[in-house]
Amino acid sequence: MTYDETIDYLYSLLPVFHRQGEIAFKADLSNILKISEYLGNPHLKFRSIHIAGTNGKGSTSHFIAAILQSAGYKTGLYTSPHLKDFVERFRINGVSIEKANIVSFINKHKAFIEHLKPSFFELSVGIAFDFFARENVDIAVIEVGLGGRLDSTNIITPILSVITNIGFDHVNILGDTLPKIALEKAGIIKQNVPIVISERNSETEGVFISKATEMNSEIFFASDKYRVVPNNSNNIFLQVDVYKLNKLSNEFNIYIENLEPQLFGTYQVKNLTGVLQVVECLNNLRFDISDDAIKNGISNVVELTSLKGRWQVLDKDPLTICDTGHNEHGLKIVLEQIEKLNVRQKFFILGFVKDKNVDDLLNLFPKDGIYCFTQANTPRSLPSEKLLEIAESISMSGYSIVSVNEALKFVKNLAKKDDFIYIGGSTYIVAELNDI
Structure with missing residues (x-):
């Protein structure tokens, strides 16, 4: 073989x-x-x-x-x-x-x-x-x-x-x-x-x-x-x-x-x-x-x-970061850091697995962010459309794009130089990025 x-x-x-x-x-x-x-x-x-x-x-x-x-x-x-x-x-x-x-x-x-x-x-x-x-x-x-x-x-x-x-x-x-x-x-x-x-x-x-x-x-x-x-x-x-x-x-x-x-x-x-x-x-x-x-x-x-995926800077123009934090404890710490950033607009590209309490995790994220929901190529991944539905049920809105790389391309077209882009929610989402 x-x-x-x-x-x-x-x-x-x-x-x-x-x-x-x-x-x-x-x-x-x-x-x-x-x-x-x-x-x-x-x-x-x-x-x-x-x-x-x-x-x-x-x-x-x-x-x-x-x-x-x-x-x-x-x-x-x-x-x-x-x-x-x-x-x-x-x-x-x-x-x-x-x-x-x-x-x-x-x-x-x-x-x-x-x-x-x-x-x-x-x-x-x-x-x-x-x-x-x-x-x-x-x-x-x-x-x-x-x-x-x-x-x-x-x-x-x-x-x-x-x-x-x-x-x-x-x-x-x-x-x-x-x-x-x-x-x-x-x-x-x-x-x-x-x-x-x-x-x-x-x-x-x-x-x-x-x-x-x-x-x-x-x-x-x-x-x-x-x-x-x-x-x-x-x-x-x-x-x-x-x-x-x-x-x-x-x-x-x-x-x-x-x-x-x-x-x-x-x-x-x-x-x-x-x-x-x-x-x-x-x-x-x-x-x-x-x-x-x-x-x-x-x-x-x-x-x-050869470590990757820990607050990893993918681009500086606009600032684009991925992180493998995927539970409430880890995401809270990451979001505290994001909150301190001096940027114009924050974009979030998120995907989760099915066995997480997604409602609770989404509620950690700022309501004034712009969201693009995606999914990893694994049976455990929560479909992006379903994730968007859950987000809308708690007064969050955004887009649904199945591929994380397509989602990143889409968001980069929306973002300006002084904005911020975060990719995460699941280790498997970060793993599928072409840029790491």
């Missing part, structure tokens, strides 16, 4: 979450354990960092991987979903696995795959672990797919666990309260393995403290130790000062000045607190990560890891 034929074969054979939604999520670890045993338990052959959270886990994973690369470590990175191509999920020092390796893996193990019929995600995790073990990485940064406790990545015993934050997403699977969701995320906390929580939250901190105590795991709330403060008035790009708590004086002293994260959204300041605490923990675990490596990794994360 060719590479394209191989991917089509997997899509036709296995349950795929981004196409079918929660019915493709298997709420146990039996399949990934069988896959790993069959492959010789590759997850036991490399060190890892495990990262969960409602939002920010992707950016945090890329920041940490970029810093480790800058410090000279051969670093694996597993993330999901991919934007453009399946191979994006598996990277070593920012370079994706070769397509030929995917083809050979599937051909070699085809009989086993057809017998077990795991989910697409379960098989992806197996490929990642096998790849990192064979390539003998120094360390791998592993992003949780969904939740934590029952996520297929959760068979690893990392040297460090990270939970970025807790918000409402996938409530049908993870629970309908923040403590319930936090308990699922806390499932990645392992016996005697330190855990970093990027943001302290009064509703969820007790869940994490209780679980860490149960597992005899040292817990670090990064926001207690680090403060990252934007120091520029520009709400498009980001420059920050980093402060660190001085144990002797119990005051926050300047640690890094004029740091320019290559991920621009101001919401990255919360992710960076967790990243800095992670680096401190790694150095306590006898890694050798210098301040220069921290600065280089944060300032060059896009080139080092």
Whole structure:
């Protein structure tokens, strides 16, 4: 089979979450354990960092991987979903696995795959672990797919666990309260393995403290130790000062000045607190990560890891930005940043999947925006015409154009140079843009 034929074969054979939604999520670890045993338990052959959270886990994973690369470590990175191509999920020092390796893996193990019929995600995790073990990485940064406790990545015993934050997403699977969701995320906390929580939250901190105590795991709330403060008035790009708590004086002293994260959204300041605490923990675990490596990794994360889709500037005339934020927690943060922009008119190109509470999400957006509703090429996508109907029912109006690229072309013809265009609502909408 060719590479394209191989991917089509997997899509036709296995349950795929981004196409079918929660019915493709298997709420146990039996399949990934069988896959790993069959492959010789590759997850036991490399060190890892495990990262969960409602939002920010992707950016945090890329920041940490970029810093480790800058410090000279051969670093694996597993993330999901991919934007453009399946191979994006598996990277070593920012370079994706070769397509030929995917083809050979599937051909070699085809009989086993057809017998077990795991989910697409379960098989992806197996490929990642096998790849990192064979390539003998120094360390791998592993992003949780969904939740934590029952996520297929959760068979690893990392040297460090990270939970970025807790918000409402996938409530049908993870629970309908923040403590319930936090308990699922806390499932990645392992016996005697330190855990970093990027943001302290009064509703969820007790869940994490209780679980860490149960597992005899040292817990670090990064926001207690680090403060990252934007120091520029520009709400498009980001420059920050980093402060660190001085144990002797119990005051926050300047640690890094004029740091320019290559991920621009101001919401990255919360992710960076967790990243800095992670680096401190790694150095306590006898890694050798210098301040220069921290600065280089944060300032060059896009080139080092090939990350896309996080407050990504597609054009400056007019300012055109896409972002993969897709739940209430993530979209609120993005919209707070958009609200601060000094522009004439705001245009929004939006698409959502069917299993989101679209009415609530649309109500987050400003009523004075001009909207163009679209849809991704996946069965989970809410049809653009239906999205327009929902919008009109809550006193929003706009246009319906099925293709996101056609929608962007249409909106660019309406917009003037001092306007703003945002594309988002769903990772799959951003993924189909030609310009990224």
